[in-house]
Amino acid sequence: MTVHHIAQNNSILNKFIAEIRDVKIQKDSLRFRRNIERIGEILSYELSKQLLYKTSSTTTPLGIKETSFIKDNLVIASVLRAGLPLHQGLLNYFDDAENAFISAYRHHPNKDENFEIVVEYFAAPALENKIVLLADPMLATGQSLVAVYEALKKHGLPREIHIVAVIGSQEGIDYIGENFPENTHLWIATIDPSLNDKGYIVPGLGDAGDLAYGTKL
Numbered sequence: 001m002t003v004h005h006i007a008q009n010n011s012i013l014n015k016f017i018a019e020i021r022d023v024k025i026q027k028d029s030l031r032f033r034r035n036i037e038r039i040g041e042i043l044s045y046e047l048s049k050q051l052l053y054k055t056s057s058t059t060t061p062l063g064i065k066e067t068s069f070i071k072d073n074l075v076i077a078s079v080l081r082a083g084l085p086l087h088q089g090l091l092n093y094f095d096d097a098e099n100a101f102i103s104a105y106r107h108h109p110n111k112d113e114n115f116e117i118v119v120e121y122f123a124a125p126a127l128e129n130k131i132v133l134l135a136d137p138m139l140a141t142g143q144s145l146v147a148v149y150e151a152l153k154k155h156g157l158p159r160e161i162h163i164v165a166v167i168g169s170q171e172g173i174d175y176i177g178e179n180f181p182e183n184t185h186l187w188i189a190t191i192d193p194s195l196n197d198k199g200y201i202v203p204g205l206g207d208a209g210d211l212a213y214g215t216k217l
């Protein structure tokens, strides 16, 4: 897996990441969602440089110009719930992509810190030979992404997978590196050092799904 750690180079991206982390600013859920979306737009631009292009001519009122367009069929596949604003950011740029939505949540069968990932809702087009952009803002243990990948494979083997995430832990990155194909790319805004005993990224930002859409029972 190739890891692209975008916040390593200073840019306006750092401000958007700081705002989703900040305990005061993150309480504004409209701003939180929009910041995730803006980060999705920046990551889209970065990953667009890695795709294959073909030239085609564009007719202007005054002449013709050869232009490079993305060659492949893209599918944006997002993990509910927290993936939704990131999905919108990707779709703002890759506006002719197909779309997939998959649910994944942590189920605590014994009401303690141990959990398993449950994948229930799955709506996706055929994926065979396509480029899948797999979006989830939080990459903590990596278990949700791996469970989603197992479900995605039933719709055909993509030619390439580009995972798009906002905050990842090094542990989670190592785990998905072991469980995704070698030619996978990870486009990650920023990487944090650790996980706490509940599997939350530290310092992270807390619960991205709750911050975007409110607490759930």
Ligand SMILES: O=P(O)(O)OC[C@H]1O[C@H](OP(=O)(O)OP(=O)(O)O)[C@H](O)[C@@H]1O
Pocket: 079, 080, 081, 082, 083, 104, 105, 106, 117, 136, 137, 138, 139, 140, 141, 142, 143, 144, 145, 172, 199, 207, 208, 209, 210
């Ligand atoms: O890497 P992992 O350890 O699997 O954790 C990451 C998952 O946790 C969050 O979802 P969550 O389960 O909180 O669901 P939600 O989006 O509905 O809040 C996040 O959006 C990922 O899907």
Ligand SMILES: O=c1cc[nH]c(=O)[nH]1
Pocket: 082, 138, 140, 199, 200, 201, 202, 204, 205, 206, 207, 208, 209
């Ligand atoms: O830190 C984390 C881990 C999982 N899910 C989140 O929303 N945040």
Ligand SMILES: [Mg+2]
Pocket: 082, 207, 208, 209, 210
């Ligand atoms: Mg959550």
